[in-house]
């Protein structure tokens with residue numbers, strides 16, 4: 233048996249007939265840019281997460297960048313974010329003229345709120361949690377901090393479409409939230425894609441214009457913008473996938489349950505929170521464990537045909553000295569010596585999960 237970390241081709245083959253039909257239908261009408269399908273997807277997405285506005289854009293990174301630009305935050309203002317996030321979160325702040333400030337990760341792999349509070353300064357203008365691995369951070373605490381220190385709350389929910397905290401959807405807590413539809417994402421398209429959601433009418437109008445060269449509905453150039461549109465074809469594919477997304481999430485949660493049940497007795501491993509926690513509905517974009525002798529375990533699993541990944545290729549933000557982000561974050565440092573993602577995607581079978589778990593048991597029995 234082989235267990236690849238992710239199977240990109242299977243992603244297409246699972247509903248190949250439907251995708252070919254969508255391709256013919258959309259292409260046959262010559263509908264390529266900003267047509268009906270984009271609007272339909274935006275409506276479906278807004279309804280799914282429960283917000284007023286969803287704006288489809290080229291990718292998750294640019295969704296954050298346009299969101300920051302729309303907020304007109306003070307130049308050089310600091311944005312507090314977790315060091316355990318993709319470089320894209322920091323890059324979006326940087327290109328919007330802001331300064332990313334990485335802070336510690338907590339035990340559940342989301343931003344550590346004590347560390348957030350320690351890093352608030354007179355220059356801080358925003359807090360941006362990354363809703364990592366399909367899990368929402370402690371939003372009560374973050375909302376409280378934003379209120380207390382008069383800061384803007386925004387969310388990088390690239391990995392968390394459909395995740396909930398006390399019933400409220402990831403991406404809907406602050407001034408804006410963003411998602412990525414990169415192919416490996418729980419809702420992935422066949423190229424790049426992203427979206428921004430907001431209840432703020434002003435932010436929505438600005439982002440809608442900025443993604444299309446600063447044009448208003450009459451085609452007048454009313455502000456600086458850029459080309460940051462989601463293709464019509466990707467939008468049509470995403471609408472189809474969103475219609476069966478609850479099933480996809482359900483399967484991801486079942487797989488996470490199986491990993492948790494099978495690995496609970498391995499002392500050398502720290503599991504992520506399981507799917508039965510009250511107040512949280514995690515979608516398991518990733519199943520990220522902490523493992524003793526991580527690199528040895530990885531090599532052992534590779535000999536068994538099991539693919540694993542260390543998130544961000546092992547580079548949390550605070551280690552990116554070339555980008556001027558270096559700082560001392562000992563807890564995140566320790567976490568990055570141990571973190572490892574196991575395969576988790578809807579096409580994975582129960583037998584494959586059992587095979588991975590058995591291989592992990594074998595490794596710790598014999599090493």
Ligand SMILES: Cc1ncc(COP(=O)(O)O)c(C=O)c1O
Nearest residue numbers: 291292293318320390412413414
């Ligand atoms: C946490 C996080 N933020 C931002 C992004 C960037 O999204 P995109 O690749 O669509 O630009 C990603 C994608 O990998 C991500 O995982």
